[in-house]
Amino acid sequence: MKRQDYLNWDSYFMGIALLSSMRSKDPSTSVGACIVSDDNKILSLGYNGMPIGCSDDEYPWEREGNPLDTKYLYVCHAELNALLNYSGTNMKGAKIYTTLFPCNECTKALIQSGIKEVIYMSDKYADTDSVIASKRMMDSAKITYRSYQMCNKEFTLHL
Numbered sequence: 001m002k003r004q005d006y007l008n009w010d011s012y013f014m015g016i017a018l019l020s021s022m023r024s025k026d027p028s029t030s031v032g033a034c035i036v037s038d039d040n041k042i043l044s045l046g047y048n049g050m051p052i053g054c055s056d057d058e059y060p061w062e063r064e065g066n067p068l069d070t071k072y073l074y075v076c077h078a079e080l081n082a083l084l085n086y087s088g089t090n091m092k093g094a095k096i097y098t099t100l101f102p103c104n105e106c107t108k109a110l111i112q113s114g115i116k117e118v119i120y121m122s123d124k125y126a127d128t129d130s131v132i133a134s135k136r137m138m139d140s141a142k143i144t145y146r147s148y149q150m151c152n153k154e155f156t157l158h159l
């Protein structure tokens with residue numbers, strides 16, 4: 001008889017998004033993203049990090065201060081990295097598993113790339129204008145979003 005406690009698809013892909021987030025150098029919020037085709041093939045992965053050529057050690061990771069001395073003007077978001085890391089030609093109908101609800105900028109890129117579903121783990125910035133705008137755009141673009149429902153396997157996430 002086959003094993004009964006195998007990972008379901010959602011836990012498998014969110015687990016890979018979580019593992020990807022562990023590559024991030026961001027000391028406060030590590031984000032990972034996994035883009036999956038409608039037939040459950042992994043298309044691409046990403047995490048939040050500095051752009052290629054911009055050293056993790058030289059660019060700032062601060063959250064506050066002069067904007068030029070904070071991470072926000074430089075860091076490339078996990079979802080955008082996952083889109084940019086894709087080497088294929090067709091993302092239409094794909095879904096994205098992400099450990100953090102996408103910001104408005106990532107959402108624009110997801111819409112334009114043909115992503116149709118967002119499965120997220122944390123929505124800790126739900127009250128921000130950015131995430132409110134993301135949901136408005138997803139609703140208009142008919143992208144569905146749903147919260148990942150944890151299975152009984154153990155995941156450790158520092159959000």
Ligand SMILES: O=c1ccn([C@H]2C[C@H](O)[C@@H](COP(=O)(O)O)O2)c(=O)[nH]1
Nearest residue numbers: 026028029031048077078102103106
């Ligand atoms: O859609 C998103 C939104 C944010 N991120 C990244 C960008 C930053 O590295 C962190 C957020 O840092 P805070 O200290 O929590 O403000 O998350 C992302 O990858 N995708």
Ligand SMILES: [Zn+2]
Nearest residue numbers: 077102103106
């Ligand atoms: Zn973003």
